[in-house]
Amino acid sequence: MKIIYEDQYLIVVDKPAGLSVLPDGWEKDSDYLVKRLEEQYGKIFIVHRLDKITSGVMVFARDAETHRALNIQFENHDAQKTYHAILEGNPKWDEKVAKYPLRTDVGKKHRTAVDDKNGKPSETRFRVIKRNQESALVEAKPMTGRTHQIRVHAYALGHPLVEDVLYGARDRYGF
DSSP states (O other): OEEEEEOSSEEEEEEOTTOBSSOOSSOTTOOBHHHHHHHHHSSOEEOOOOOTTOOEEEEEESSHHHHHHHHHHHHTTOSOOOEEEEEESOOSOSEEEEOOOEEEEETTTTEEEEOTTTOBOOOEEEEEEEEOSSEEEEEEEESSOOTTHHHHHHHHTTOOBTTOGGGTOOOOSOO
16 A cells, blocks of 8 residues: 555545455455554544455545545535446447446345346446457546446446456456
Protein backbone atom coordinates (compact mmCIF):
# COMPACT_ATOMS: atom_id res chain seq x y z
CA MET A 1 0.00 0.00 0.00
CA LYS A 2 1.31 3.40 -0.96
CA ILE A 3 0.17 6.66 0.64
CA ILE A 4 -0.48 9.13 -2.20
CA TYR A 5 -1.65 12.06 -0.07
CA GLU A 6 -2.36 12.86 3.55
CA ASP A 7 -3.31 15.88 5.61
CA GLN A 8 -5.28 16.44 8.81
CA TYR A 9 -8.56 15.50 7.08
CA LEU A 10 -7.73 12.85 4.47
CA ILE A 11 -5.58 9.86 3.66
CA VAL A 12 -5.42 8.82 -0.01
CA VAL A 13 -4.02 5.35 -0.66
CA ASP A 14 -3.04 3.32 -3.72
CA LYS A 15 -4.58 -0.05 -2.74
CA PRO A 16 -2.92 -3.10 -4.27
CA ALA A 17 -4.93 -5.95 -5.75
CA GLY A 18 -5.31 -8.87 -3.35
CA LEU A 19 -5.65 -6.78 -0.18
CA SER A 20 -9.13 -6.56 1.38
CA VAL A 21 -10.36 -3.18 2.60
CA LEU A 22 -12.16 -4.76 5.57
CA PRO A 23 -11.78 -8.09 7.39
CA ASP A 24 -12.37 -11.03 5.09
CA GLY A 25 -15.44 -13.04 6.13
CA TRP A 26 -13.80 -16.25 4.92
CA GLU A 27 -10.29 -15.71 6.25
CA LYS A 28 -10.69 -14.15 9.71
CA ASP A 29 -6.96 -13.70 10.38
CA SER A 30 -6.01 -12.23 7.00
CA ASP A 31 -4.45 -8.79 6.69
CA TYR A 32 -6.64 -5.89 5.51
CA LEU A 33 -6.17 -2.25 4.55
CA VAL A 34 -8.12 -0.55 7.36
CA LYS A 35 -6.16 -2.50 9.97
CA ARG A 36 -2.86 -1.34 8.44
CA LEU A 37 -4.00 2.28 8.28
CA GLU A 38 -5.40 2.34 11.81
CA GLU A 39 -2.15 0.92 13.18
CA GLN A 40 -0.39 3.91 11.64
CA TYR A 41 -2.99 6.70 11.94
CA GLY A 42 -5.53 5.67 14.59
CA LYS A 43 -9.27 5.75 13.85
CA ILE A 44 -10.12 6.31 10.18
CA PHE A 45 -13.44 6.41 8.31
CA ILE A 46 -14.15 4.49 5.11
CA VAL A 47 -15.58 6.67 2.34
CA HIS A 48 -15.85 3.97 -0.36
CA ARG A 49 -14.61 0.45 -1.02
CA LEU A 50 -12.85 -1.58 -3.66
CA ASP A 51 -13.10 -5.32 -4.14
CA LYS A 52 -10.21 -7.37 -2.80
CA ILE A 53 -9.07 -8.23 -6.34
CA THR A 54 -9.20 -4.58 -7.46
CA SER A 55 -6.29 -2.18 -7.26
CA GLY A 56 -6.84 1.57 -7.20
CA VAL A 57 -6.99 4.84 -5.33
CA MET A 58 -9.04 5.01 -2.13
CA VAL A 59 -9.92 7.99 0.04
CA PHE A 60 -10.28 7.72 3.82
CA ALA A 61 -11.47 10.43 6.21
CA ARG A 62 -9.62 11.12 9.43
CA ASP A 63 -12.63 12.50 11.31
CA ALA A 64 -16.43 12.15 11.31
CA GLU A 65 -17.10 15.62 9.86
CA THR A 66 -14.87 15.02 6.84
CA HIS A 67 -16.40 11.56 6.43
CA ARG A 68 -19.90 13.03 6.29
CA ALA A 69 -18.87 15.75 3.82
CA LEU A 70 -17.29 13.18 1.49
CA ASN A 71 -20.30 10.85 1.76
CA ILE A 72 -22.58 13.70 0.71
CA GLN A 73 -20.37 14.34 -2.33
CA PHE A 74 -20.69 10.68 -3.38
CA GLU A 75 -24.45 10.64 -2.70
CA ASN A 76 -24.93 13.78 -4.83
CA HIS A 77 -22.66 12.39 -7.58
CA ASP A 78 -20.29 15.34 -7.12
CA ALA A 79 -17.46 12.81 -6.87
CA GLN A 80 -16.96 10.36 -9.71
CA LYS A 81 -15.15 7.04 -9.89
CA THR A 82 -13.31 5.93 -13.00
CA TYR A 83 -11.89 2.43 -13.46
CA HIS A 84 -9.82 0.77 -16.15
CA ALA A 85 -10.49 -2.88 -16.90
CA ILE A 86 -9.65 -5.44 -19.53
CA LEU A 87 -12.62 -7.19 -21.10
CA GLU A 88 -12.62 -10.60 -22.75
CA GLY A 89 -13.30 -10.34 -26.44
CA ASN A 90 -13.55 -7.27 -28.60
CA PRO A 91 -16.87 -5.40 -28.19
CA LYS A 92 -18.58 -4.11 -31.30
CA TRP A 93 -19.26 -0.80 -29.56
CA ASP A 94 -16.92 2.09 -28.74
CA GLU A 95 -19.14 3.36 -25.94
CA LYS A 96 -21.94 1.61 -24.10
CA VAL A 97 -24.21 2.40 -21.17
CA ALA A 98 -25.21 -0.67 -19.17
CA LYS A 99 -28.46 -0.15 -17.25
CA TYR A 100 -29.25 -3.46 -15.59
CA PRO A 101 -30.93 -3.71 -12.17
CA LEU A 102 -28.71 -5.62 -9.76
CA ARG A 103 -29.40 -7.82 -6.75
CA THR A 104 -26.61 -8.87 -4.38
CA ASP A 105 -25.88 -12.09 -2.48
CA VAL A 106 -27.33 -14.41 -5.10
CA GLY A 107 -26.58 -18.11 -4.66
CA LYS A 108 -23.89 -19.90 -2.69
CA LYS A 109 -21.05 -17.73 -3.98
CA HIS A 110 -22.70 -14.50 -2.78
CA ARG A 111 -22.44 -12.97 -6.19
CA THR A 112 -24.40 -10.13 -7.70
CA ALA A 113 -26.81 -10.79 -10.56
CA VAL A 114 -28.99 -8.89 -13.00
CA ASP A 115 -32.53 -9.12 -11.65
CA ASP A 116 -35.19 -7.23 -13.61
CA LYS A 117 -37.83 -7.85 -10.93
CA ASN A 118 -36.04 -7.38 -7.58
CA GLY A 119 -32.78 -5.64 -8.53
CA LYS A 120 -31.84 -2.06 -7.68
CA PRO A 121 -31.38 0.41 -10.56
CA SER A 122 -27.74 0.42 -11.65
CA GLU A 123 -25.79 2.12 -14.43
CA THR A 124 -22.22 1.84 -15.72
CA ARG A 125 -20.77 3.77 -18.67
CA PHE A 126 -18.11 1.94 -20.67
CA ARG A 127 -15.70 3.41 -23.24
CA VAL A 128 -13.14 1.42 -25.21
CA ILE A 129 -9.63 2.86 -24.83
CA LYS A 130 -7.66 0.26 -26.79
CA ARG A 131 -8.53 -2.88 -28.69
CA ASN A 132 -6.57 -6.09 -29.05
CA GLN A 133 -7.45 -9.23 -30.96
CA GLU A 134 -8.85 -11.06 -27.91
CA SER A 135 -9.51 -8.26 -25.43
CA ALA A 136 -10.22 -4.58 -24.96
CA LEU A 137 -9.02 -2.04 -22.42
CA VAL A 138 -12.01 0.01 -21.26
CA GLU A 139 -12.80 2.90 -19.01
CA ALA A 140 -15.73 2.11 -16.74
CA LYS A 141 -17.66 4.78 -14.83
CA PRO A 142 -20.22 3.47 -12.36
CA MET A 143 -23.04 5.97 -11.94
CA THR A 144 -24.41 3.96 -9.01
CA GLY A 145 -22.49 2.02 -6.39
CA ARG A 146 -23.65 -1.59 -6.31
CA THR A 147 -21.51 -4.54 -5.22
CA HIS A 148 -19.50 -5.94 -8.17
CA GLN A 149 -21.38 -3.53 -10.45
CA ILE A 150 -18.73 -3.14 -13.17
CA ARG A 151 -18.00 -6.87 -13.14
CA VAL A 152 -21.67 -7.84 -13.53
CA HIS A 153 -22.46 -5.18 -16.14
CA ALA A 154 -19.44 -6.25 -18.23
CA TYR A 155 -20.61 -9.86 -18.00
CA ALA A 156 -24.17 -8.85 -18.95
CA LEU A 157 -22.79 -7.11 -22.06
CA GLY A 158 -21.13 -10.37 -23.08
CA HIS A 159 -17.58 -9.32 -22.19
CA PRO A 160 -16.59 -10.34 -18.66
CA LEU A 161 -13.42 -8.93 -17.15
CA VAL A 162 -10.34 -10.97 -18.04
CA GLU A 163 -9.82 -13.77 -15.48
CA ASP A 164 -13.02 -12.92 -13.56
CA VAL A 165 -14.18 -16.54 -13.36
CA LEU A 166 -16.91 -15.67 -10.84
CA TYR A 167 -18.63 -13.74 -13.63
CA GLY A 168 -18.12 -15.97 -16.66
CA ALA A 169 -14.52 -15.33 -17.73
CA ARG A 170 -12.16 -18.14 -18.65
CA ASP A 171 -9.15 -18.92 -16.46
CA ARG A 172 -6.64 -18.37 -19.25
CA TYR A 173 -3.67 -16.82 -17.51
CA GLY A 174 -3.86 -18.15 -13.95
CA PHE A 175 -4.07 -14.74 -12.26
